[in-house]
Amino acid sequence: MDIELILLCIGILFIILSFFIGKSTRKSEEDIENISISLHQETNQLKKRLKAVEEELMIGVGPITNGQRRKTKPVHEIIVNQILSLKAQGYSIPEIAKRSSLPAEEVMEVLKSRGVAL
Structure with a gap:
């Protein structure tokens, strides 16, 4: 109990x-x-x-309308440095364009503006 x-x-x-x-x-x-x-x-x-x-x-990336590209903004300095670095490493223009998300023409313009030989 x-x-x-x-x-x-x-x-x-x-x-x-x-x-x-x-x-x-x-x-x-x-x-x-x-x-x-x-x-x-x-x-x-x-x-x-x-x-x-x-x-x-995301500078200069936009849809193409009526065969014309919208007015693009200037390329940011970080992307310019990336383009220059990739070119110095021996990448081709199409490869650089793909990695920087820019058209090949714009990559060439950046390289020309910085005095890099294509």
Whole structure:
């Protein structure tokens, strides 16, 4: 009989403790959810910033309409340096155009403007 009474007391004690432990678990779940939401928002902001930077670097790339190319922006200095570096490494004009995402004519114009022999 003593063992049954002890087990009953332990059971009641665990039930009472579960109320206190359950509240802290809910708080932890809410904290994790808030952190997850803020992380998601920050990731979206970073994606938007990255997209803006990519659009700045996508110079001169656009669809051809009615056989005419839209007016292109000047080639960014980073891409010019990339073109010069690739030419110095021995890449051909079509390979450089493919790697720099520019038309071959524009690659040749950049090389000519920098005094590089074709």
